[in-house]
Amino acid sequence: MSASSVIPTVSALDHERLQRVASAGMQIRRxxxxxxxxxxxxERARVVSPASLPPNVISMHSVFDFQDGITEQIRRAMLVYPGEEDAGAERISVLSPLGAALIGLAEGQLFPWRSATGVRRTLQVIRVVHQPERANGHGDHHVGAATAVT
Known part of the structure; x- marks a missing residue:
């Protein structure tokens, strides 16, 4: 995985929760x-209040379309916490390499990342379809399963 010049924007609520997730992940999974x-x-994220999070930024439980730079396939997915992931429903854990790369990205941004198998890839956020902060103001809203874009 590599850092990017893209600075992720994260709500204060997500930032606090995700710090605990990352810390627990490092302890449990060595x-x-x-x-x-x-x-x-x-650490390098721009942290904002949930109400100030731009509507085109991926937050936890956001539904979004993104394009894989290798396959050029556009997929629709939801970013979720560990334990909520489901590959068939395109629910991507924030603790996966892809999920960690997606948090805080805005529409149009490109991001280099490394898959679990070590393959260097690039993704581009095409569209944020649903963002919980915009739906109810506090980021706890869950929507149905994400789907593949055809």
Whole structure:
């Protein structure tokens, strides 16, 4: 995984929760690279109040479309906490390499990342379809399963 010049924007609520997730991930899984990467992304993140989070930024439980730079496939997914992931429903854990790369990205941004198998990839956020902060003001809103974009 590599750092990017893109500074992620994260709500204060997500930032606090994700710091605990990254810390627990590093302890339980004996320092998985994705937990360390998530922690480093949080360290450099621009933290804003939930009400100030731009509507085009991926937050926890956001539904979004993104494009894989290798396959050029556009996928719709939801960013979730560990234990909520479901590959068939395109629910991506923030503790996965892809999830850690997605948090705080805005529409149009490109981000280099390294897959769990070590392959260097690039993704681009196409569109934020649903953002909980905009739906109810505090980021606890859950929506149905994400789907593949056809």
């Amino acid at each position: 320092l998985p690279p994705s937990a360390k990467f998530l922690a480093s992304e949080l």
